[in-house]
Amino acid sequence: MNQFAYTKSGKYIDLSLIYSECSGPGGLRLTEFMAEKMQVRPGARLLDIGIERGYQTCFLAKEYDLLVIGIDPDDDRADGVPHIEHLQRNARAWGMEDRVIGLKLGVPETHFAGNTFDFVHSTTTLEMVRGLFGVDNYRKCLAEIYRILRPGGIFGLGEPMHHDIPIPADLLPIYTKGGGVGPEGWADCFATVAETANLCRAVGFNVLESDYAPDAWNWWDEFIHNDPHCKADPEGEAKIIQQDGGRWLSYGYVIAQKPHQ
Numbered sequence: 001m002n003q004f005a006y007t008k009s010g011k012y013i014d015l016s017l018i019y020s021e022c023s024g025p026g027g028l029r030l031t032e033f034m035a036e037k038m039q040v041r042p043g044a045r046l047l048d049i050g051i052e053r054g055y056q057t058c059f060l061a062k063e064y065d066l067l068v069i070g071i072d073p074d075d076d077r078a079d080g081v082p083h084i085e086h087l088q089r090n091a092r093a094w095g096m097e098d099r100v101i102g103l104k105l106g107v108p109e110t111h112f113a114g115n116t117f118d119f120v121h122s123t124t125t126l127e128m129v130r131g132l133f134g135v136d137n138y139r140k141c142l143a144e145i146y147r148i149l150r151p152g153g154i155f156g157l158g159e160p161m162h163h164d165i166p167i168p169a170d171l172l173p174i175y176t177k178g179g180g181v182g183p184e185g186w187a188d189c190f191a192t193v194a195e196t197a198n199l200c201r202a203v204g205f206n207v208l209e210s211d212y213a214p215d216a217w218n219w220w221d222e223f224i225h226n227d228p229h230c231k232a233d234p235e236g237e238a239k240i241i242q243q244d245g246g247r248w249l250s251y252g253y254v255i256a257q258k259p260h261q
């Protein structure tokens with residue numbers, strides 16, 4: 001039995017539930033991985049960007065004793081309900097209503113005051129912005145995150161990234177066909193860890209750590225077996241990810257700090 005998305009505490013083991021409330025590889029284990037890398041501390045104020053149904057947002061609030069503001073501009077693709085309403089539902093279920101706030105907005109224009117957050121966390125979100133709106137817009141998102149973090153604040157970015165190799169020949173026609181945020185547009189969405197870290201440096205961050213997640217491929221494999229959309233369409237995205245097999249596709253992270261002034 002795969003168990004790469006299980007948290008270390010062993011408290012969260014229902015992968016079907018986790019993957020139906022999250023959207024992307026890694027589930028709560030990804031969030032735990034990021035929180036540890038970011039060294040979040042109790043009582044801190046964390047912004048979570050791109051929350052889907054807010055499951056990871058509530059996990060951050062509960063397990064790390066944080067005040068979490070979750071932002072997402074979109075509605076759920078399965079039921080059309082705004083993501084922040086799903087966050088409210090989860091906040092009730094997790095007993096976190098006093099520590100989780102949802103706002104229907106997105107990057108790059110958050111309208112938060114500068115120097116507001118101790119931590120900013122974003123997983124499997126900004127690569128979609130890059131795919132849809134281009135790398136200049138991606139850079140604007142990073143600059144906005146830099147602006148709203150307080151000096152010394154930490155940004156944890158996790159997203160699908162590709163190994164620093166050319167796209168394998170059999171996958172090239174699929175990944176470069178163009179079109180949205182699915183596999184046919186992934187050549188436009190994804191970058192290497194080095195490219196992503198350099199973009200963070202370009203807007204002013206000090207990069208503390210950046211790498212491919214050791215469990216990246218296991219998270220992807222688990223995603224295709226548990227994500228409800230993959231399960232409903234095994235011949236679609238799931239088949240392409242399986243064909244890749246971790247040759248080009250991976251999952252990377254960057255932990256970056258806004259310099260102390």
Ligand SMILES: C[S@@+](CC[C@H](N)C(=O)[O-])C[C@H]1O[C@@H](n2cnc3c(N)ncnc32)[C@H](O)[C@@H]1O
Nearest residue numbers: 022023024050051052072074106107123124125
């Ligand atoms: C693939 S989901 C990732 C959810 C979750 N963070 C995870 O790791 O599973 C991407 C989320 O980003 C949201 N999103 C899309 N554009 C956004 C933007 N400009 N700003 C913030 N969130 C955005 C989508 O609505 C969706 O909920």
